[in-house]
Amino acid sequence: MEVLGYFAAALTPFNLALALAGVILGTIIGALLGLSATMAVAVLVPFTFAMAPASGLIALGAIYTGAIYGGAFAAILVNTPGTPSSIATTFDGYPMAKRGDGGLAVTLATIASVCGGLIGAVSLILLAPPLANVALAFGPTEYFWLAVFGLTLISALSVGNTVKGLIGACLGLLLSAIGVAVVGGDVRYTLNSQMLLGGIDITSALIGLYCVPVIIDLVATKAPHLKVIEVEQGIRFFEALRLSMTRKFNLLRSSVIGTAVGILPGAGGSIAGLIAYSEARRTSKHPERFGTGEPDGVIATESANNATVGGGFIPTLVLGIPGTPPDAIILGALLVQGIKIGPTLFNDQADIVYTFMFGLLIATILMLPIGLILGRYAYKFIIRVPKSLLVPTVAFLTILGSFAIHSNPSDMQMMFVLGVLAWILERYGFAPSPIVLGLVLGQIAEQGFVQSYLIGNAQDAIIEMFFGRPLSMAIIAFALLTLFYPLFTSLRRRRRKAPPSEATDLVVKADKATLENYRDVPAIIFGALFIGLGVLAYMETRDLSPMGAVFPKTLSVALVLFSVMLIAFQIGRPAARKKQADPAAVKPSNIRRFATIVIMALWVALLPMVGFFVTSLAAFFCLTAVASFARPSARTIFTYMIVATAIVGTFQVLMANVLLLRMPAGLLF
Amino acid sequence: MRRLILKGILSTAVIGSTLVAGLAFTGTAAAQGYPNKAITYIIPFNAGGESDVSARFQQMVFKKIAGVDAVIQYMAGAGGAQAWSQLNSMHGDGYTIMGINLPHTVLQPMQKDVGYKTDELTPVNYFHYTPDAIFVHKDSAFKTLKDLIDHAKKNPGMVTFSGSGSNSSNNLAQVRFDELAGIKTTYVPFSGTGPAVTAILGKQTVAGFNYAPSAITHGDKMRMLAVASEKRMPAFPDVPTFRELGFDLVGGAYRGLSVPNSTPEDLRHKVSDIISKINAEPDFKKKMEDGGFVLTDITYKDMPKFMADKKKEYAALAEKLGIKKQ
Numbered sequence: 001m002e003v004l005g006y007f008a009a010a011l012t013p014f015n016l017a018l019a020l021a022g023v024i025l026g027t028i029i030g031a032l033l034g035l036s037a038t039m040a041v042a043v044l045v046p047f048t049f050a051m052a053p054a055s056g057l058i059a060l061g062a063i064y065t066g067a068i069y070g071g072a073f074a075a076i077l078v079n080t081p082g083t084p085s086s087i088a089t090t091f092d093g094y095p096m097a098k099r100g101d102g103g104l105a106v107t108l109a110t111i112a113s114v115c116g117g118l119i120g121a122v123s124l125i126l127l128a129p130p131l132a133n134v135a136l137a138f139g140p141t142e143y144f145w146l147a148v149f150g151l152t153l154i155s156a157l158s159v160g161n162t163v164k165g166l167i168g169a170c171l172g173l174l175l176s177a178i179g180v181a182v183v184g185g186d187v188r189y190t191l192n193s194q195m196l197l198g199g200i201d202i203t204s205a206l207i208g209l210y211c212v213p214v215i216i217d218l219v220a221t222k223a224p225h226l227k228v229i230e231v232e233q234g235i236r237f238f239e240a241l242r243l244s245m246t247r248k249f250n251l252l253r254s255s256v257i258g259t260a261v262g263i264l265p266g267a268g269g270s271i272a273g274l275i276a277y278s279e280a281r282r283t284s285k286h287p288e289r290f291g292t293g294e295p296d297g298v299i300a301t302e303s304a305n306n307a308t309v310g311g312g313f314i315p316t317l318v319l320g321i322p323g324t325p326p327d328a329i330i331l332g333a334l335l336v337q338g339i340k341i342g343p344t345l346f347n348d349q350a351d352i353v354y355t356f357m358f359g360l361l362i363a364t365i366l367m368l369p370i371g372l373i374l375g376r377y378a379y380k381f382i383i384r385v386p387k388s389l390l391v392p393t394v395a396f397l398t399i400l401g402s403f404a405i406h407s408n409p410s411d412m413q414m415m416f417v418l419g420v421l422a423w424i425l426e427r428y429g430f431a432p433s434p435i436v437l438g439l440v441l442g443q444i445a446e447q448g449f450v451q452s453y454l455i456g457n458a459q460d461a462i463i464e465m466f467f468g469r470p471l472s473m474a475i476i477a478f479a480l481l482t483l484f485y486p487l488f489t490s491l492r493r494r495r496r497k498a499p500p501s502e503a504t505d506l507v508v509k510a511d512k513a514t515l516e517n518y519r520d521v522p523a524i525i526f527g528a529l530f531i532g533l534g535v536l537a538y539m540e541t542r543d544l545s546p547m548g549a550v551f552p553k554t555l556s557v558a559l560v561l562f563s564v565m566l567i568a569f570q571i572g573r574p575a576a577r578k579k580q581a582d583p584a585a586v587k588p589s590n591i592r593r594f595a596t597i598v599i600m601a602l603w604v605a606l607l608p609m610v611g612f613f614v615t616s617l618a619a620f621f622c623l624t625a626v627a628s629f630a631r632p633s634a635r636t637i638f639t640y641m642i643v644a645t646a647i648v649g650t651f652q653v654l655m656a657n658v659l660l661l662r663m664p665a666g667l668l669f
Numbered sequence: 670m671r672r673l674i675l676k677g678i679l680s681t682a683v684i685g686s687t688l689v690a691g692l693a694f695t696g697t698a699a700a701q702g703y704p705n706k707a708i709t710y711i712i713p714f715n716a717g718g719e720s721d722v723s724a725r726f727q728q729m730v731f732k733k734i735a736g737v738d739a740v741i742q743y744m745a746g747a748g749g750a751q752a753w754s755q756l757n758s759m760h761g762d763g764y765t766i767m768g769i770n771l772p773h774t775v776l777q778p779m780q781k782d783v784g785y786k787t788d789e790l791t792p793v794n795y796f797h798y799t800p801d802a803i804f805v806h807k808d809s810a811f812k813t814l815k816d817l818i819d820h821a822k823k824n825p826g827m828v829t830f831s832g833s834g835s836n837s838s839n840n841l842a843q844v845r846f847d848e849l850a851g852i853k854t855t856y857v858p859f860s861g862t863g864p865a866v867t868a869i870l871g872k873q874t875v876a877g878f879n880y881a882p883s884a885i886t887h888g889d890k891m892r893m894l895a896v897a898s899e900k901r902m903p904a905f906p907d908v909p910t911f912r913e914l915g916f917d918l919v920g921g922a923y924r925g926l927s928v929p930n931s932t933p934e935d936l937r938h939k940v941s942d943i944i945s946k947i948n949a950e951p952d953f954k955k956k957m958e959d960g961g962f963v964l965t966d967i968t969y970k971d972m973p974k975f976m977a978d979k980k981k982e983y984a985a986l987a988e989k990l991g992i993k994k995q
């Protein structure tokens with residue numbers, strides 16, 4: 001067997017060492033906010049020129065798959081997707097961690113990632129050439145409907161709060177329109193500021209929208225960040241394995257979804273995770289548990305996003321069309337090495353390709369032990385480290401991550417502004433997830449729509465273009481199913497009067513606040529604000545080309561309509577009675593929250609002028625003080641100072657000297 | 670505890686001294702004996718694009734020519750404007766060079782205030798371009814450019830061209846081609862060369878205006894009908910140029926190097942020389958030509974004339990594209 005020979009070639013000690021180092025490095029980079037797979041792969045490319053092509057590829061593939069997996073750590077432990085691929089991991093991973101199941105969630109994510117990664121890699125080895133055609137079957141129309149399908153998840157994410165969810169989605173979609181439009185080339189919503197010209201970077205927005213609210217609320221009380229169960233439970237490997245086994249169908253389905261979406265060049269890990277999550281929820285016996293810490297949610301997202309790694313390599317290696325951004329860099333590296341991509345690659349340079357594919361497979365398997373070990377440390381670190389160090393460390397990571405994406409201080413400032421807005425909105429029932437969904441899917445939806453319209457218009461077949469293609473129809477059907485399936489099942493359930501099935505193997509307590517049926521005055525005020533925003537957004541589209549205007553125009557109208565609905569619903573309700581304050585609850589400290597916001601504001605404002613190291617160290621100390629609830633001893637203060645300097649210094653060196661990022665040229669350093 | 674503290678102090682000291690050493694190192698930059706340390710090469714786009722690939726090719730021979738390494742950094746955003754608007758605030762010591770592209774740096778400031786003006790940038794060498802070319806799927810009924818033009822004449826607007834982005838070189842070429850051939854076609858912008866080529870391969874559009882290097886990777890599935898280079902390209906000896914077929918269309922995306930405007934004249938020449946010497950390096954030349962790039966040698970000395978010509982050419986097309994002149 002020739003193929004087995006390639007497997008042996010992948011197993012040389014050097015290649016194994018590369019795969020191991022790649023996975024470790026990738027996992028750590030992925031776990032750090034903002035440091036993405038793309039960045040890690042880009043930095044590593046020059047080193048691979050000195051290696052044999054197959055070894056170089058194995059190193060790149062290992063780092064890539066590790067980084068996609070590492071994103072789950074941050075998602076579960078601090079509610080912030082380390083990479084966009086793990087957006088949907090936050091939905092259930094963080095609630096699990098909050099109630100004390102963080103170790104379990106990390107282990108589940110590890111098992112799911114390995115499974116997904118294996119299915120993706122095996123598909124790559126066995127079925128790459130035929131599957132590559134899937135990439136070509138997807139045209140602009142299909143991408144448009146795929147984005148719409150993704151948006152239907154909002155209805156599930158905001159049960160009982162649908163109008164607010166829809167408003168959030170409109171806001172996110174409008175945010176995605178900021179900057180220079182790909183289609184039409186219009187410059188939109190930049191308020192004549194250069195800062196907004198490049199649009200809002202999705203990763204920095206994710207960090208802001210999810211993580212800044214966590215930081216602000218973390219300092220408000222003395223309570224620990226995550227609930228710690230008294231008995232040392234560790235990573236609960238066998239429990240996780242049992243849970244995964246009983247959910248093997250979800251695991252398989254999500255991995256297949258991930259592989260398929262990975263093949264599509266315009267989609268990627270974030271969409272794969274969202275669709276797998278949405279399907280897992282639709283087919284679950286307990287859809288109501290999703291969003292409150294349901295293991296199925298973590299399994300679905302994490303298996304799907306790691307399956308996109310193998311899936312993404314399919315069009316990359318077969319067609320020369322990169323499936324994902326890191327694939328684009330790897331493709332560039334191959335070109336520089338003089339390797340010709342295309343169907344001939346599998347014959348002429350089979351040794352390189354197959355050695356690489358088996359290397360990827362091995363790296364995926366290595367992820368299991370590495371993930372369990374690193375996961376254990378990450379979880380222990382998060383629950384053991386005192387709040388006075390955790391808060392500044394996480395805050396520092398948000399700053400560092402949002403800066404590192406493009407070495408651009410304005411991304412960091414945007415991250416902070418969006419984060420504070422998200423914190424305010426979240427307090428009044430506007431969750432960040434619909435905004436994120438809108439932001440992530442907006443460009444795909446808009447480009448797909450305008451391109452379909454242009455092509456359809458040229459052919460005089462606009463209706464046929466949107467509704468006449470078999471693949472599109474299938475996607476539309478799935479979107480409708482997702483939208484109406486919950487309604488259908490609840491109707492059926494009511495007719496049969498069957499009691500809803502109870503918890504089976506894991507106690508999942510729905511932690512939802514009881515819905516108040518009283519008038520929500522802040523909602524009315526926000527509704528009015530959003531109507532104003534919608535009108536302004538509409539007026540701004542006047543000078544745009546028709547191509548650039550259609551999407552923002554539609555959205556501003558939708559925003560106004562939903563806001564009117566919100567106000568109308570609220571006014572119809574009786575006025576609220578005075579809320580009874582719970583005497584047992586600890587009053588959160590608003591002064592500390594405010595101080596945190598001010599410190600972070602100064603941090604992002606001064607960093608470009610003063611320098612990265614000095615500003616960050618100063619801010620770190622200030623946040624340590626804000627997050628300290630007891631007067632620390634001199635010795636503790638001393639330790640904190642050393643830890644702070646070590647953390648900030650290490651990352652300074654990592655960014656400037658290892659990742660070779662451009663640091664801001666401030667007065668100091 | 671004490672051991673921990675000691676460890677902390679030690680690591681702080683190590684980190685601190687590394688930082689200081691690093692700073693001292695940057696301070697020793699001198700104009701004489703240039704270059705004597707690694708040169709930072711900023712790419713104003715994401716990794717993986719043509720700017721990146723050509724820079725990586727340069728990087729491989731940089732040390733041999735210049736005696737020092739080139740360190741590639743990325744500063745993507747706003748189609749390059751993010752980086753170009755910051756170029757002049759960087760050190761003009763010859764150790765910071767930045768990729769620069771046409772038509773981007775002419776068209777962007779024309780359309781809106783993007784934080785820089787075309788004339789504020791200092792290109793020192795344009796070293797290659799990727800010519801625009803018309804592609805069709807290999808199963809397409811159009812075997813020659815004439816077939817496509819005849820079809821377009823009979824069916825105004827029906828021929829769809831996929832291309833990379835609005836107001837890009839692909840877009841300009843399509844506008845100019847319509848004008849030269851007396852036809853009307855529909856341009857469908859995609860978010861990059863990759864998706865634009867995918868649209869041709871998936872038969873989503875009738876044809877595509879893309880860059881010639883696409884034919885290297887996808888040559889077996891697409892047919893290149895004509896290419897906008899001056900002469901036939903070594904990699905595609907069978908593909909006619911537009912000029913041969915009677916259309917005066919030469920152009921594409923030009924890539925070069927620029928420096929901050931505070932860089933002294935002699936250093937500008939030196940950077941330009943390094944880039945020219947890399948262009949003359951046989952190994953580099955072969956790799957680039959095999960990759961579908963057309964090498965040019967527009968040095969710092971030739972720059973004023975080259976830029977004046979390009980600005981005139983783009984301004985005329987920009988009006989047709991509806992880009993307002995400010």
